[in-house]
Structure formats: C-alpha cells, structure tokens
Amino acid sequence: MIELKNLNKVFKAGNKEVKAVDGINLSVPEGSIYGVIGSSGAGKSTLIRCVNLLERPTSGQVMVDGQDLMQLNDRQLRDARRNIGMIFQHFNLLSSRTVFDNIALPLELAGASRQAIDEAVLPLLELTGLSDKRDSYPSQLSGGQKQRVAIARALASKPKVLLCDEATSALDPQTTASILALLKDINRQLKITVLIITHEMDVVKSICDRVAILSHGCLIEENDVEQFFLNPKTELAREFVRSAIHEKPVAEVESRFQQEKTPGANPVIRITFVGQRVVEPLITQAARKFDTDFVILQADIETVHDKVMGFLMVEVTGDEPSIEASLDFLSENVQVEVVGYVG
Numbered sequence: 001m002i003e004l005k006n007l008n009k010v011f012k013a014g015n016k017e018v019k020a021v022d023g024i025n026l027s028v029p030e031g032s033i034y035g036v037i038g039s040s041g042a043g044k045s046t047l048i049r050c051v052n053l054l055e056r057p058t059s060g061q062v063m064v065d066g067q068d069l070m071q072l073n074d075r076q077l078r079d080a081r082r083n084i085g086m087i088f089q090h091f092n093l094l095s096s097r098t099v100f101d102n103i104a105l106p107l108e109l110a111g112a113s114r115q116a117i118d119e120a121v122l123p124l125l126e127l128t129g130l131s132d133k134r135d136s137y138p139s140q141l142s143g144g145q146k147q148r149v150a151i152a153r154a155l156a157s158k159p160k161v162l163l164c165d166e167a168t169s170a171l172d173p174q175t176t177a178s179i180l181a182l183l184k185d186i187n188r189q190l191k192i193t194v195l196i197i198t199h200e201m202d203v204v205k206s207i208c209d210r211v212a213i214l215s216h217g218c219l220i221e222e223n224d225v226e227q228f229f230l231n232p233k234t235e236l237a238r239e240f241v242r243s244a245i246h247e248k249p250v251a252e253v254e255s256r257f258q259q260e261k262t263p264g265a266n267p268v269i270r271i272t273f274v275g276q277r278v279v280e281p282l283i284t285q286a287a288r289k290f291d292t293d294f295v296i297l298q299a300d301i302e303t304v305h306d307k308v309m310g311f312l313m314v315e316v317t318g319d320e321p322s323i324e325a326s327l328d329f330l331s332e333n334v335q336v337e338v339v340g341y342v343g
C-alpha cells in the first residue's frame with residue numbers, strides 16, 4: 001500500500017546539511033499496522049511527512065496505493081491526499097470549531113453537501129465514542145477525546161491509509177491503550193492501512209504487525225513484531241525490546257555481575273518463549289536431569305502481537321558440564337541466551 005524507494009530528505013540550515021532521511025526503502029503491506037520506532041531526532045516525523053508530501057523528499061519515490069505521488073500536479077496531489085489521513089501528537093484541532101465541525105472540516109473543504117457531511121460525520125462520532133460530545137469545543141475535552149476527534153477527522157474523507165505521528169505520546173498509559181485499541185479497530189473493521197511513528201515500544205508491542213527501526217535517518221532493522229521481540233539483531237533493537245519487557249539489572253546480583261566468564265562463575269541466561277509453553281516444567285526437568293539449580297532473577301510475561309511471550313532471567317548453578325548440558329536441553333525447546341555471569 002505504501003512503498004518508499006531510496007527516499008532521501010536533506011535539510012539545509014545555513015551552510016550545514018542534515019540528512020534527516022537517508023536512503024530509506026520501506027514497504028507497508030495493505031491492511032497492516034506498521035510501526036517505525038526510533039529515538040528523538042532519528043528522522044521519524046520527517047519520514048512520515050514524506051509519505052503524504054507534507055515534506056517534499058529531496059530524492060526517491062513515494063508510492064501510495066499504486067500512485068507515484070512525486071509525479072502528481074497540485075490538483076492530483078490534493079485528490080491523492082484524501083486517501084491519506086494523518087493524526088499528530090498534539091491533535092491539531094481548530095479551537096473555534098465544535099467536535100462535529102472539526103470532523104466535518106475536510107468534507108466542507110471538498111465542497112460536500114450538508115447532508116453528505118451529516119451522513120459521514122455521525123457514524124464517525126459513533127465509531128470514536130464521541131456522540132455526546134458533538135457540540136463541545138476542543139478546550140472542553142480530555143487529551144484522549146481530542147485525539148479521537150482528530151482520528152474521526154482523519155477518517156472523514158474515507159482514506160485507505162492513516163498516518164500517525166506519535167499519536168499517543170501526549171497521553172497517559174490508560175488513554176494510550178484506548179486510543180491504540182481504537183486504531184486497531186479502525187484497521188480491522190475499515191481495512192485501513194496504518195503507519196505509526198513512535199518512540200514507545202509499548203505501541204509496537206500492542207498493535208503493530210511489523211516494525212522497522214530508524215536511526216540517524218537510516219532503517220537499520222525490520223521484521224515481524226514477534227520475530228523482532230524474539231530475535232532483535234542490532235544493539236538498538238535489543239535496547240528497545242529490553243525497554244518493553246521492563247528488563248533491568250537485578251539488584252541482588254548486580255554487584256557480582258560480569259560480562260566475562262571466569263572460573264567458578266555461573267551463567268545468567270535469558271529465556272524467551274512464545275505461546276503458553278509451560279516453561280517451568282522444562283526448568284525443573286533440566287535441573288533434575290543434569291543436577292543443576294536455577295534461580296529466577298526476573299520474570300515478565302507480555303502480550304506481543306496478540307501472543308503471550310515470556311522473558312526470564314535465570315542464574316544457573318552446578319558444575320560446568322552439567323550447566324552446559326542443561327542449557328543445550330533448554331535450547332532445544334525455548335530460546336536461550338547467555339547474557340553474562342555472576343561470580
């Protein structure tokens with residue numbers, strides 16, 4: 001649905017050049033929810049603004065729904081943009097207009113009749129849970145309600161694509177969850193392809209199908225969300241995954257923790273598993289079979305892309321051959337990675 005080919009955006013500030021987007025190739029499948037994650041300044045906003053040409057790329061190709069946007073004239077581009085809704089971190093509502101009139105704005109601008117506007121806006125008020133707020137003004141709404149208005153407005157022209165730039169970054173966790181649930185509903189019910197830009201791994205974890213990481217304007221890693229959590233390849237990806245599974249150094253072993261193996265030090269392993277696999281009996285079996293002991297330092301169960309995933313940090317004690325044999329045994333059944341040692 002969205003294809004970016006060798007996309008570049010260079011900003012000139014005085015005699016300095018900033019490559020905000022640097023040779024990006026990206027393909028967002030029709031009907032999917034696609035997340036692009038990156039730290040502040042990575043180029044996320046610039047990238048997403050290139051998708052509807054709010055920002056004109058310096059070079060490269062932007063294909064949306066089979067159309068090469070860079071080749072369109074102004075009128076054609078205006079039409080093409082009706083196919084592409086967008087929401088922002090700070091909602092961008094008009095404060096002098098009611099909820100109804102904010103949602104109706106794109107239709108008014110397109111010259112729709114009063115009746116056509118009513119027919120489009122009323123179901124959107126319903127869909128976004130704002131029916132009782134239709135005559136309120138933005139200043140009378142909570143952040144979550146404002147974002148719902150922005151979503152309804154973005155959907156008014158019946159787009160095929162919805163672009164979301166940090167749509168939940170200004171919201172508390174509970175409101176974030178309800179907005180993400182709404183975006184997922186919209187994606188599944190209305191079959192709208194959603195591209196989400198975020199610096200929050202929780203957003204990716206809860207609703208994205210695929211994810212890409214942006215760093216200094218470049219896409220450095222891309223995968224299905226589940227694979228991304230199981231097998232992050234770059235250090236930045238590992239950091240993002242660790243932030244989502246709330247992994248932190250364990251206080252009781254931190255002072256004894258070391259990266260290098262030394263004689264007598266026990267390995268600390270991270271066990272990652274998917275689905276309702278019962279990991280405890282496996283650990284018990286390994287302990288019994290190979291005469292080793294397992295001390296669980298940290299455990300986290302998360303729902304990632306509708307699947308249950310578990311992340312354990314475990315210290316293994318025993319003699320060296322036994323430890324090795326038990327790790328081999330575990331590796332046959334779950335993902336095991338030695339993250340360090342405790343002396």
Ligand SMILES: Nc1ncnc2c1ncn2[C@@H]1O[C@H](COP(=O)(O)OP(=O)(O)OP(=O)(O)O)[C@@H](O)[C@H]1O
Pocket residue numbers: 011012013018019020038039040041042043044045046047199
């Ligand atoms: N209009 C502009 N003129 C000059 N430089 C710009 C402009 N817009 C963005 N930049 C630069 O491009 C780079 C990427 O900025 P961008 O806003 O896309 O990052 P971001 O990933 O969205 O960051 P954040 O998470 O803070 O929103 C930054 O170095 C920024 O300073």
Ligand SMILES: [Mg+2]
Pocket residue numbers: 044045046166
């Ligand atoms: Mg940004």
